[in-house]
Amino acid sequence: MTKLFIADLHLSEARPDLTNAFIHFLATKATQADELYILGDLFEFWIGDDEQSPLQQQITHALKTLSEQGCRLFYSHGNRDFMIGKRFARECGMTLLPPIYPCEMAGERTLLLHGDQLCTDDEAYQRFRRITSWPWLQWVFLHLPLSRRVKIAQQIRQGSHKGKQQKSRSIMDVTPGSVNDCFEQHQATLMIHGHTHRPMIHELSLNNGQKVRRIVLGDWNTDLWYLQIDDRDINLISQPITSAE
Ligand code: LP5
Ligand code: MN
Numbered sequence: 590m591t592k593l594f595i596a597d598l599h600l601s602e603a604r605p606d607l608t609n610a611f612i613h614f615l616a617t618k619a620t621q622a623d624e625l626y627i628l629g630d631l632f633e634f635w636i637g638d639d640e641q642s643p644l645q646q647q648i649t650h651a652l653k654t655l656s657e658q659g660c661r662l663f664y665s666h667g668n669r670d671f672m673i674g675k676r677f678a679r680e681c682g683m684t685l686l687p688p689i690y691p692c693e694m695a696g697e698r699t700l701l702l703h704g705d706q707l708c709t710d711d712e713a714y715q716r717f718r719r720i721t722s723w724p725w726l727q728w729v730f731l732h733l734p735l736s737r738r739v740k741i742a743q744q745i746r747q748g749s750h751k752g753k754q755q756k757s758r759s760i761m762d763v764t765p766g767s768v769n770d771c772f773e774q775h776q777a778t779l780m781i782h783g784h785t786h787r788p789m790i791h792e793l794s795l796n797n798g799q800k801v802r803r804i805v806l807g808d809w810n811t812d813l814w815y816l817q818i819d820d821r822d823i824n825l826i827s828q829p830i831t832s833a834e
Contacts, residue, residue: 590623590624590819590820591621591622591623591624591817591818591819592622592623592624592625592626592694592817592818592819593618593619593622593624593625593626593815593816593817593818594625594626594628594701594781594806594815594816594817594818595614595625595626595627595628595806595809595813595814595815595816596627596628596629596630596667596703596704596782596783596784596806596808597629597630597667597783597784597786597806597807597808597809598611598630598631598632598808598809599630599632599633599669599808599809599810600631600632600633600644600648601632601633601644602642602643602644603633606830606831607809607810607830608644608647608648610809610813610830611648611651611809611813612647612648612651614813614815615651615652615654615655616651616654616655618815619655619660620655620658620660622660622817623659623660623661624660624661624662624663625655625660625661625662625663626663626664626665626686626701626781627662627663627664627665627683628665628667628701628702628703628704628781628782628783628806629664629665629666629667629668629669629670629703629704629705629783629784630667630668630669630670630703630783630784630808631648631664631667631670632669632670632673633669633746634669634670634742634745634746635669635670635671635672635673636672636730636735636738636739636741636742637672637674637730637731637735637738638673638674638675638676638677639676639731639735640735645677648681649677649680649681652681652682652683653680653681653682655682656681656682656683657682661684662681662682662683662684663683663684663685663686663690663701664678664681664683664684664685664686665685665686665688665690665701665702665703666685666688666703667703667705667783667784668703668705668714668718668784671721671722672727672730672731673685686701688702688703688706689701689702689706689771689775690702691775691777694779694781694818695779695818695820695821695822695823696820696821697777697778697779698775698776698777698778698779699777699778699779699780699781700771700772700775700777700779700780700781700782701781701782702771702780702781702782703782703783703784704763704782704783704784704785704805705718705784706718706767706771707763707764707767707768707771707782708760708761708762708763708764708767708784708785709764709766709767710759710760710762710764711756711760711761713752713756761785762785762787763782763785763803768780768793768803769795769796772795772799772801773795773796773797773799777801778799778800778801778802779801779802779804780801780802780803780804781804781806781816782803782804782805782806783805783806783807783808785805786807786808787805787807788805788806788807788814788825788827789804789805789825790802790803790804790805790823790825791803791804791805804816804823804825806825807825807827809830810830811829811830812827812828812829812830813827813828813830814826814827
């Protein structure tokens with residue numbers, strides 16, 4: 590049984606190289622897998638399932654084709670595409686996961702998540718996350734004309750980019766306390782997430798003495814990153830984007 594995990598591709602019209610690399614990945618590597626888990630931020634931003642841009646249609650088609658070939662697809666929302674909804678998931682043949690998904694991987698109790706929830710020192714971001722999760726605000730946003738939604742999303746991206754220049758690297762990482770609590774609360778020994786763009790397999794001891802592993806997926810930019818789990822064998826792999834096309 591082969592399972593693949595990816596996150597933080599940030600696909601957009603501005604990076605056709607990433608879109609090509611992803612479509613190539615789906616048509617080659619992923620066809621040999623039984624399950625593909627996308628742990629958030631597949632897109633640069635998502636403003637509603639009704640957008641149906643050429644990029645979205647291209648990605649929908651590629652994901653649908655893979656799911657029809659028998660690979661099961663799962664999606665965990667990121668901080669940029671938290672509004673991906675049931676319609677897009679159905680069109681792609683993907684199952685939407687809850688924000689923290691406990692499951693069994695490599696014979697261990699495992700948690701799958703985007704990872705932004707664990708960056709609890711980033712108070713401005715956590716406030717932003719709370720506010721944008723309000724259902725009435727999402728409802729209002731989703732009923733604005735598409736052109737207006739694109740402008741707002743671009744403004745928020747700019748605000749985010751500027752905000753990040755003022756923040757230290759450590760503020761934008763997960764906090765040891767939130768990681769510990771998340772493992773203990775779910776009695777898990779393995780965690781897989783993205784978001785921080787700091788790919789690594791961390792081995793650590795919880796406050797209760799339990800040994801655990803936290804695997805951080807890399808973002809797709811100059812390199813593509815994926816995690817492959819074959820039964821109990823775990824490999825975090827990267828390749829230059831150009832060689833993957
Ligand atoms: O994404 P990344 O890695 O660059 O930074 C994140 C955090 N930023 C975000 C914002 C996203 O990048 C953009 C999301 C676009 C969503 C589109 C739909 C919007 C719909 C809203 C409907 C209800 O998540 C960043 C973290 C960083 O990760 C590391 O963890 O620090 O957090 C921030 O930058 C948040 C800021 O601190 C505060 C938010 C600034 C918002 C400015 C809004 C100004 C314009 C509003 C116009 C109406
Ligand atoms: Mn993210």
